[in-house]
Amino acid sequence: MRAARNIYKDDVDFTTLALQSPAFAKYVKPNGQLDFSDPDAVRQLTKSLLKRDFNLNVEIPDNRLCPPVPNRLNYILWLQDLLDTTGDQYRDDYDPDRSVLGLDIGTGCCSIYPLLGCTTRPQWDFLATDIDDENVRTARENVTINEYDDRIRVFKTEPKDDLIPLDTKLDVQRLDFTMCNPPFYASREEMIASAQAKERPPFSACTGDEVEMVTEGGEIAFVYRMIEESLRLRERVVWYSSMLGKLSSVSVIVEKLMEHGNNNYAVTEFVQGSKTKRWAVAWSWTDLRPSMKVARGIPGFPKHLLPFPSEFMFEITDQSIDNISDKIDKELSNLRIHWTWRKNLATGVGFAMDNVWSRQARRKLQNSAATADTMGIDESTAALGFKVQLKQDRIEEKCVRVVVRWLKGSDSVLFESFCGMLKRKVEGR
Numbered sequence: 422m423r424a425a426r427n428i429y430k431d432d433v434d435f436t437t438l439a440l441q442s443p444a445f446a447k448y449v450k451p452n453g454q455l456d457f458s459d460p461d462a463v464r465q466l467t468k469s470l471l472k473r474d475f476n477l478n479v480e481i482p483d484n485r486l487c488p489p490v491p492n493r494l495n496y497i498l499w500l501q502d503l504l505d506t507t508g509d510q511y512r513d514d515y516d517p518d519r520s521v522l523g524l525d526i527g528t529g530c531c532s533i534y535p536l537l538g539c540t541t542r543p544q545w546d547f548l549a550t551d552i553d554d555e556n557v558r559t560a561r562e563n564v565t566i567n568e569y570d571d572r573i574r575v576f577k578t579e580p581k582d583d584l585i586p587l588d589t590k591l592d593v594q595r596l597d598f599t600m601c602n603p604p605f606y607a608s609r610e611e612m613i614a615s616a617q618a619k620e621r622p623p624f625s626a627c628t629g630d631e632v633e634m635v636t637e638g639g640e641i642a643f644v645y646r647m648i649e650e651s652l653r654l655r656e657r658v659v660w661y662s663s664m665l666g667k668l669s670s671v672s673v674i675v676e677k678l679m680e681h682g683n684n685n686y687a688v689t690e691f692v693q694g695s696k697t698k699r700w701a702v703a704w705s706w707t708d709l710r711p712s713m714k715v716a717r718g719i720p721g722f723p724k725h726l727l728p729f730p731s732e733f734m735f736e737i738t739d740q741s742i743d744n745i746s747d748k749i750d751k752e753l754s755n756l757r758i759h760w761t762w763r764k765n766l767a768t769g770v771g772f773a774m775d776n777v778w779s780r781q782a783r784r785k786l787q788n789s790a791a792t793a794d795t796m797g798i799d800e801s802t803a804a805l806g807f808k809v810q811l812k813q814d815r816i817e818e819k820c821v822r823v824v825v826r827w828l829k830g831s832d833s834v835l836f837e838s839f840c841g842m843l844k845r846k847v848e849g850r
Contacts, residue, residue, distance in 0.1 A: 426498055428474060429491035429693065433466075442469035463487050471533075475540045479563045485530035485556060492699060495691035496664055497537045499701060499715070500598055503660055503687060507709035511770060511806065511828050517544065522593070524658075525549040526584050526601035526647075528575060532560040534600055535573040548591050550578045584643075585650050587657060598660040598703075603643035641670050644702070648677060655706045662703035664691075671700050671719065675726045678704050684831065686728050687711050689718030708831045731827040733840040737847060742767065742813050742821050745847060749809060749823075752846045757782075759798040767811035770828070772803035776835060778842045805830040805839060823847060 436453040439446035448462035449455060456462050464481045470490040471477040481487050500523070505515050521544060525534045528549035535547035551557050557577045564573045576590050584601075587593055638645075644663050651661045665671055671688055678686055686704040700719065710716075710731040717727050737745055750762040750769065757777045762769035774797070776782060800806065806829030814820040825843060827836045 426501075427495065429494060432693075433470065433491070438466075438469055438473065441473055445469040460487070466490075471536075475537065477536050477540060478566050479531040479533070479536070480559065480566075482530055482555065482559055485559070488529060488531065488533045489693070489697070490533070491693045492691055492697060493533050494537055495693070495699075496600065496602075496701060497534060497541065499689055499691070499718075500538075500600060500660075500662065500703075501542065502715045503662075503703055503711050504597060506712040506715055507659070507705070507707075509709075511808065513712065513808070513826070513828075519544060521545045521597045522595075523547050524585060524591070524596050524599045526599060527551055527603065528556065528560050529602075530556045530559045531563045532573060532575060534602075536563065536567060536569065539569050539572050546572045547574070548593070548596075549573060549575045550584075550586075550590070551575070552578050552580050552582075583650055584647055585654060585658065585661075587654065594657065596658045598662060599647070599658055601643075601647070601663040603640045603663060603665075640665055640667070641673055644670075644674050645677060648674075648681065648704075651704070651706065652681060659707055659709070660703050660705050662701060665700045665702065668698075668700055668719075671702055672723065672726055674702050678702075684729065684833070685710065687716035687718070688722060688727070689715070690720075708829050710827045710829060712826070729833040729836075733825040733827075733836075735823050735844050735847075737821045737823065738819055740821065740847075742811055745811060745821055745823065748847055749811075749843070752843075753809075757798075759800065759803075769809045771807055771809070772798055772800050772829070773805045773839070774798055774802070775804050776838060778839065800829075803829060804832060805835050807836070807839060809843070 435449050435455050439449040445465050448459065448465055455466065460483070464483075464487045467481065467487055467490055468479055471479055474490075501515070504519075504521060506513050508516055508519060510516060510519075521542065523535075523538065523545065525532065525547055528535065528551050532547075532549050535549050538545045538547055549560060551560065554577065557575055560575045564570060564575060578586065578590055582590065585596075585599055587596070640663075644665070647661055647663060651658065665674070668690075675686065675688065683704050683706070685706070685708065686702065689701050691699045691701065713730055713732045716731060740748075746762075746764055746767055750764070753760045753762070753769070753771060756773070758771050758773040760769060760771040806827075808826040808828055810824045810826070812822040812824060814822065823843070825840050830836060
């Protein structure tokens, strides 16, 4: 995620927050620290941050999970980047006119994800579900307090219901994304054993009810349910996603996705200071490919479990950027693809229905004595969508980077083949 949008990339300054929030000030120690073992202090921290930074007013019951704001914002920002880099306009950045509808599965006592999402993105709307009556009641109250009733709807569901009940409880045709922060533990005994196994007390007081922290089979089984439902719903949801409390869970879930033939997924980690780490996985049955930074966000993650790189870059040092620009435009204009090159931006976007740059395809085109007719090329059904950008090194002006971005498609071999062809042509081979 872009650091400028993450206002909590550094630890929260409690002393400054205390000056801005009298209700929080009484919990700050003389040395500027906070007692995170005090549930009241933790709740007030969340309430004060939401008020100061997002003008949100929330009430958090004493006996329900208190959501940490920086961690929740991290998830929202990642989803924003995921959707921004897989839009049907292929902008690869924020489209302020794009309407988005998301589902928060297990929204909790204050619906923090929908509130943060609606506050930071004016065109985002949310549906939210929870199986706990108390959470549903207080979530609805918090939505109403902040005057988001027209953009956030909270539904009560049952444990036996689908996690993504599009046709029943929600009554909607499609969603842009789902998000979820499932219970970590498979049983009450596991939750107690986990707490006892820690050498030090938990960094932050946990006030969550068992219904929020325990589910049969733990977080892996929960996400498995989501995967099974996604196999039925397919492209009715663009991106399915979930946060995870254990890094080991990410590998297991990615392997399960691979078993089901999914090759369009994204993984990331959320780091807050030096104290808290969480992870997330998202998958799509569409062929819109997210950027590398969004999809491959876990340092040190096993390479064979990372999604295929959606960017290919090579450098040219003996040609001017104008010369390279003209060469790329001429070469791709002669192929039977839909190609648009904007020389002033040194950027072009193209779509191909199949491999039309192979020797066999070129020979066939030559023998037919026809030009590269682009009629019949449909972006929505194209086998490959790509963007080509030229970037000049500011320090070494003679160096030009050619960046090929995989925008659309499910065939990584086709993308590799295209990149290899383009590199050879630009290098004059």
